[in-house]
Amino acid sequence: MPFVSWCARLLSYLEQETLWSQAVQVYKEDRDFLNVPPHTGLKTPVRHFSCPADARVRTAQPVGKQKVLRAFTSYLGVNGYGSPYTNGVFYLDSRTPLSEITDGTSNTLAVGERPPSHDLIFGWWYAGWGQDKDGEGDMLLGARTKNRSEYGRGCPDGPYDFKPGSFDNQCDAFHFWSPHSGGANFLFADGSVRFLRYSANPIMPALVSRAGGEAATIPD
16 A cells, blocks of 8 residues: 555544545555545545644645645654654654664654645645655654755755744645644654643654654653
8 A cells, every 4th residue: 555644554443444444445446546536535534633723634625736635634653853764653664663662652752743734735644655755744754854845845955843833834844833822742652642842842853763862851
């Protein structure tokens, strides 16, 4: 199932067994996820993946010149510092067991909040290429991601920090942020969810690496 997202692989655990079964079947018929149909999941919103503060992710939105409908996620898997590094929990073809998170699951970020990009090209929950066909920008992101994409034209190269963003700024697709005041929500590898303030930016590289051996105290 090429370019399928980690979000899609969670469907069976989110009472979305039918949607997952459909995805498995249609990938057997057509490996190009951009073909809708049969890949109707690409335009099917799933509430578990959407932030209530962003109306765009609650319904499918028209994308591009052809105005094709797409569905989105507000939450991206943490790939570490950013591609081409693979020092996070999620990255292309990752199969990270808990035993490899030697920094401790309570000290390692697994998923972070970032709204879909302004042009709605980045942030599809079902599947996506990302910047270099590695998922980065679509369903994965790093704490120090760099802009390597044609969809980031006019944006700084980076690396990007954890800082406030705006729905109207395409460049904010390259860093974690949220529409909430002062920070964003993150899922740690132990299953806990915490709201991290933007003041945590200096320690983000330590929090996103699974086995870096760094010591970090999360600011209140």
